[in-house]
Amino acid sequence: MARPPKDxxxxxxxxxxxxxxxxEALFFEADGAMTGVEIAQAQGEEVDAVFKTLVTVGKSGGHYVFLVPVAAELNLKKxxxxAGEKAVAMxxxxxxxxxxGYVHGGCSPVGMRKRFPTFVDETAQLFDTIYFSGGKIGCQVRMAxxxxxxxxxxxxADLTD
Incomplete structure (x- = not known):
């Protein structure tokens, strides 16, 4: 892990x-457009314990946040x-x-401009700690x-196939 930058x-x-x-806040040098899997592997983290933050909009117009493992795809029907919606879209x-308040690749479920209903894939319960974005590219958070x-x-919730 890299040293924390000044900002x-x-x-x-x-x-x-x-x-x-x-x-625990963890910092790393991001090499261009790395995938979540590549970042996890480069940091020596268990890929299944690293989660990406996805933001969706429901048919009602409401927004929802989903955390799913970086190697998995969000099943939109699930x-x-x-979320109790007929449909959601990214x-x-x-x-x-x-x-x-976050950019693609640095979106965290914590500290958003507004709090949205949030769902975490049930596989997170298999780990003592999980990793997710710390709010910018090159920063991860590890916590229970x-x-x-x-x-x-x-x-x-069961969110993936």
Whole structure:
């Protein structure tokens, strides 16, 4: 892991610290457009314990956040069922920053501009700690999945195939 850059404090890290949530911020050099799997492997992390943050919009117009393993795809039908929607679709990349305050590849479930209903793939319960974006490219957070729930209320759900 790289040393924290001078401007390493993100909204996510500030919110975790303010809540007193046990976590570890991890920094790395991002080589261009790396996938979540490539980042996990480069950092020596168990790929199944590394989660990506996906933001969707429901048929009703409501927004939802889903955390799924980086090697998996979000099943939109399962996501819609978890959210109580008829259907959900991924938010377009250009809509992500104004909606959440985060860019594609650096979106964290913690510290978004507005709190949205959040769902975490049930496989997170298999791990003592999981990894997810710390709010910018090159930053990850490691923490117990249930501790995440102290900062961002969420429900576990079957979200992948």
């Amino acid at each position: 390493h404090k993100t909204n996510a890290l500030r919110e975790l610290e303010a809540a007193g949530a046990a976590h 996501a819609a069922a978890a 938010v377009r990349s250009r809509e992500l920053l104004p909606l959440t 999945p249930d501790d995440l729930g102290l900062v961002v209320p969420f429900a576990y």
